[in-house]
Amino acid sequence: AGTGNCTQATEFSLVGFTENPATQVTLFLLFLLTYLVTILGNLGMITLIRASPLLHSPMYYFLGNLAFVNLCSSTIITPRMLFGVFLGKKRMAYAGCLAQVFTSTLFLVTECFLLAVMAYDRYVAICQPLLYPLVMSPERCSQLVTWSYLLGLTNGIGQTIGMSSLFFCGSSTINLFFCDISLLILLSTSDTTLSLAILRTASSLLGVPSILVVLASYVAIIPTILSISSAEGKHKAFSTCASHLTIVSIFYGALIFMYLIPRSDTSRGGEKWVAVLYTVVTPMLNPWIYSLRNKEVKEAWRRLRKTKRSWILTLFNFVKAKF
Numbered sequence: 001a002g003t004g005n006c007t008q009a010t011e012f013s014l015v016g017f018t019e020n021p022a023t024q025v026t027l028f029l030l031f032l033l034t035y036l037v038t039i040l041g042n043l044g045m046i047t048l049i050r051a052s053p054l055l056h057s058p059m060y061y062f063l064g065n066l067a068f069v070n071l072c073s074s075t076i077i078t079p080r081m082l083f084g085v086f087l088g089k090k091r092m093a094y095a096g097c098l099a100q101v102f103t104s105t106l107f108l109v110t111e112c113f114l115l116a117v118m119a120y121d122r123y124v125a126i127c128q129p130l131l132y133p134l135v136m137s138p139e140r141c142s143q144l145v146t147w148s149y150l151l152g153l154t155n156g157i158g159q160t161i162g163m164s165s166l167f168f169c170g171s172s173t174i175n176l177f178f179c180d181i182s183l184l185i186l187l188s189t190s191d192t193t194l195s196l197a198i199l200r201t202a203s204s205l206l207g208v209p210s211i212l213v214v215l216a217s218y219v220a221i222i223p224t225i226l227s228i229s230s231a232e233g234k235h236k237a238f239s240t241c242a243s244h245l246t247i248v249s250i251f252y253g254a255l256i257f258m259y260l261i262p263r264s265d266t267s268r269g270g271e272k273w274v275a276v277l278y279t280v281v282t283p284m285l286n287p288w289i290y291s292l293r294n295k296e297v298k299e300a301w302r303r304l305r306k307t308k309r310s311w312i313l314t315l316f317n318f319v320k321a322k323f
Contacts, residue, residue, distance in 0.1 A: 007169075008094075008167060008168060009094060009168035009169065009172050010093065010094050011091050011092060011093050011094060011097075012091065012092050012094070012097050012168075012172050012173070012174050012179065013090055013091050013092075013172070013173045013174065014084055014090045014091070014092060014174050014176065014177055014178065014179075015090070015173060015174065015175045015176065015177075015272075016081070016084055016085060016090055016177050016272075017085075017177065017272060024085050024086075027085055028082060028085045028086050031078060031081060031082055031085070031280065032082055034078075034280055034281075034284050035074060035078045035079070035082065035280075035284075037284050037288075038070065038071070038074045038078070038280075038283045038284040039071065039074075039075075041067075041284065041286070041287035041288050041291075042067040042068070042070050042071040042074075042283065042286070042287050043067075043071065044287065045063065045064065045067040045286075045287040045290070045291065046064050046067050046068060046071075048297070048300055048301060048304065049061075049063065049064040049067075050064070051304055052300035052301075052303065052304055054296060054299060054300045054303065055296065055297070055300050058121055058136040058141045059118070059121055059122075059125070059240075060296075061141050061145070062114060062117055062118045062121060062141070062144075062145065063118070063290060065114055065145050065148075066111065066114045066115070066118070066286060067286065067287055069107050069110050069111050069114060070111070070282070070283035070286050070287075071283070072103070072107050073104065073107040073108065073111065073279065073283060074279070074280065074283040074284075076100060076103045076104050076107070077100070077104060077177070077178045077279045077280075078279070078280060080092070080100070080178065081177045081178065084177065092179065096179075097163075097179035097184075098160060098163055098164070098179075100178055100179045101156075101159055101160055101163050101179050101180075101181050101184070102156045102157070102159065102160040103156065104178065104179075104180075104279075105152075105155050105156045105159040105160075105181065105202075106152045106153055106155060106156030107152060108152070108155070108255075108278075109151055109152040109154075109155040109156075109202070109206050109207070110148050110149050110151070110152030111152075111251070112206065112207060112210040112211075112252075112255075113147070113148035113151055113152070113206075113210050114145070114148050115210065115214060115244075115247070115248055115251065115252075116209075116210040116211075116213040116214050117144045117145070117148060118244055119213060119214040119217035119218065119244065119248070120213060120217055121136060122217065122221060122240065122241055122244060123217040123218075123220055123221055124136055126221050126224050126225065126237050126241075127220050127221060127224045151206060154206075155202050155206055158198045158201075158202055159181045159198060159199065159202065161194075161198065162181065162185075162194060162195030162196075162198040162199060163181060163184055163195065165190075165194045165195055166184060166185065166188040166190055166192065166195055167188060167189055167190030168184075168187060168188060168189060169189040172184075172187045173187075174187065175271075175272070176271065176272050176275060177272060177275070178275075178279065180258075180275070181195070181199060182199060182258070182259060183271075185199065199259075203259050207255065207259065211252055211256075214248055214252070218241070218245065221237075221241060225237045225238055225241065236295075239294070240294065243289045243290050243294065246285075246289055247282055247285060247286055247289060250277055250278070250281065250282050250285070251277070251278050251282045253277075254274050254275070254277040254278040254282075255278060257271075257274050258271060258274055258275065258278075
């Protein structure tokens with residue numbers, strides 16, 4: 001459809017980071033390495049949690065789902081970004097952009113709620129340890145994760161409807177490396193009332209509550225940790241919470257800058273680097289931060305390697321006996 005002499009855009013141009021060839025090669029190698037580490041780390045975490053009985057607990061159930069979400073969210077954005085940097089193909093079809101808006105906003109909100117659920121899990125474990133088995137039962141954990149995905153799906157559908165209501169005149173340029181709904185609203189040449197209402201409602205009803213759950217949980221957790229008399233118990237509780245707080249600070253800090261802080265159009269140039277934090281950096285850091293600081297993960301990995309060596313030795317002896 002058209003508005004006046006204007007025709008609806010059939011593709012978007014993603015500006016990316018730089019036009020300098022040398023810098024493009026450096027960024028390509030950097031982001032490729034980051035993506036490979038992300039895939040390796042998150043797949044490894046999912047496999048380890050499923051294979052090790054030592055990690056069959058609510059905290060690692062949530063962490064396994066977080067690793068899956070990180071795997072998906074990174075794969076939605078990073079390969080397309082690498083394709084653009086390496087081949088210079090920075091144009092994306094309208095349908096591809098619409099699909100990216102749906103999937104990226106789906107997993108974005110899902111991750112918000114999974115991080116909130118993990119903060120609540122730590123609150124119950126540290127502040128209400130006697131109630132932990134009852135509050136964090138397998139059924140309750142499954143319900144919390146299911147609701148996280150459903151709320152993410154609701155957001156994805158809502159933002160897709162918002163984008164579908166927008167009209168773009170000619171080939172529109174997005175000053176980012178992926179299709180972001182807030183920038184698409186700015187580019188639109190049509191009435192943005194509906195899409196803005198959906199974005200602000202999602203930020204208020206989905207983003208803000210998840211942040212408040214995290215803050216409320218740690219307001220209760222920190223004094224409890226400080227009151228623990230055992231140095232070992234205090235260190236274990238602090239180590240687990242520090243890993244979660246590191247990820248939460250980077251992830252939510254970037255989201256607050258992107259979607260909750262009002263600013264002029266001229267101040268939006270730094271958004272692409274802020275977006276890198278929650279689309280590229282946190283999916284890579286999540287599994288490594290939790291594993292490097294966690295004795296249970298290290299022990300599970302050690303046992304798994306020992307079991308694999310045992311299997312290989314048994315298979316070798318079997319083949320040797322046969323031949």
